[in-house]
Amino acid sequence: MFYLLRRGSQAGTLDRSLLDQALAAGVEVRFNDRVQRASGRMVFAGGPRRADIIAVGKVFDTQMADGAWLALKPDLAPKGYAYLLVHQGRGTVASCMFTGFRNQAAHLSATLDFFERHAGLQMTNAKPFGGFGNTRLPRTAVQGGTPLIGEHAGFQDGLAGFGLRYAIYSGRLAAQSLIHGTDYTKAWKRSLQPALRTGVVNRFLFNLAGRHGIDFAVGRLAGPQTRSVLRQAYRPSALKTALFPLARYWFRAPLSDPSCTHDQCDCVWCEHGALPQSSASR
Numbered sequence: 001m002f003y004l005l006r007r008g009s010q011a012g013t014l015d016r017s018l019l020d021q022a023l024a025a026g027v028e029v030r031f032n033d034r035v036q037r038a039s040g041r042m043v044f045a046g047g048p049r050r051a052d053i054i055a056v057g058k059v060f061d062t063q064m065a066d067g068a069w070l071a072l073k074p075d076l077a078p079k080g081y082a083y084l085l086v087h088q089g090r091g092t093v094a095s096c097m098f099t100g101f102r103n104q105a106a107h108l109s110a111t112l113d114f115f116e117r118h119a120g121l122q123m124t125n126a127k128p129f130g131g132f133g134n135t136r137l138p139r140t141a142v143q144g145g146t147p148l149i150g151e152h153a154g155f156q157d158g159l160a161g162f163g164l165r166y167a168i169y170s171g172r173l174a175a176q177s178l179i180h181g182t183d184y185t186k187a188w189k190r191s192l193q194p195a196l197r198t199g200v201v202n203r204f205l206f207n208l209a210g211r212h213g214i215d216f217a218v219g220r221l222a223g224p225q226t227r228s229v230l231r232q233a234y235r236p237s238a239l240k241t242a243l244f245p246l247a248r249y250w251f252r253a254p255l256s257d258p259s260c261t262h263d264q265c266d267c268v269w270c271e272h273g274a275l276p277q278s279s280a281s282r
């Protein structure tokens with residue numbers, strides 16, 4: 001039903017594999033070198049510009065059997081979801097919240113407690129991780145003639161905050177536009193915009209869903225047809241097209257959560273730059 005992959009700098013992770021491919025292709029990679037000014041033919045790929053979603057969790061070693069668990073519950077992850085994934089002795093558990101960021105520590109603690117009780121969560125060598133994402137729906141993905149890709153452009157699934165495929169796919173479209181002179185705007189609008197819009201409508205509906213709506217969704221997802229339920233949810237339809245103009249204006253309304261006002265800040269979303277963002281781990 002889904003691909004399970006690891007993030008980070010170690011061998012075998014997505015990020016490390018992409019780096020190795022780039023180096024093998026002769027790319028010069030400079031770490032800790034922030035680009036300040038646009039020059040020449042570039043692609044802007046700077047990631048999220050604001051925090052609409054934050055994820056906090058732990059990666060760990062475990063003796064648990066492989067499995068995947070999803071929980072939809074406001075005290076675990078407001079307007080979002082909590083998950084536990086275990087594969088071959090490694091696991092990740094997280095709260096992915098779309099609002100209520102200030103209580104991130106309480107939501108993570110409730111998530112750990114929930115999975116201990118319901119899935120027998122056992123962790124050794126647990127390490128914390130966190131990160132943030134945005135859910136902006138782009139009208140344009142070109143800035144001063146330069147293509148924007150991934151979350152920098154706002155390419156992100158509005159419902160779940162899944163942006164990896166969008167980032168990689170839009171990167172390819174942008175590269176093709178530079179190498180072959182194809183029209184980037186036409187290309188992303190044709191191949192990415194329909195699903196982006198469906199994600200926005202899905203998020204709008206999810207935000208509206210009360211307790212009964214969530215129970216209904218859980219019932220459908222937990223049934224034997226999970227894959228087709230998800231496929232249907234992500235398929236553009238006449239109803240979703242009709243709802244889109246409304247959804248576009250309201251899908252982020254409940255998500256806004258003014259950033260850090262802590263004295264002793266340890267939040268993962270604030271942008272004052274005192275703390276580096278740790279890498280995502282799924």
Ligand SMILES: Cc1cc2nc3c(=O)[nH]c(=O)nc-3n(C[C@H](O)[C@H](O)[C@H](O)COP(=O)(O)OP(=O)(O)OC[C@H]3O[C@@H](n4cnc5c(N)ncnc54)[C@H](O)[C@@H]3O)c2cc1C
Binds near residue numbers: 161
């Ligand atoms: C905890 C977490 C879990 C996630 N899980 C999933 C998941 O299960 N599935 C999924 O599909 N998506 C997931 N996502 C979202 C996914 O990680 C992002 O959508 C995706 O990584 C976006 O890729 P990107 O290349 O656009 O941006 P990023 O991966 O954010 O990369 C942008 C990079 O640009 C660098 N940068 C920024 N400005 C500059 C500058 N001026 N000069 C040089 N470098 C700069 C940043 O440091 C960063 O390394 C998750 C995100 C988080 C935080």
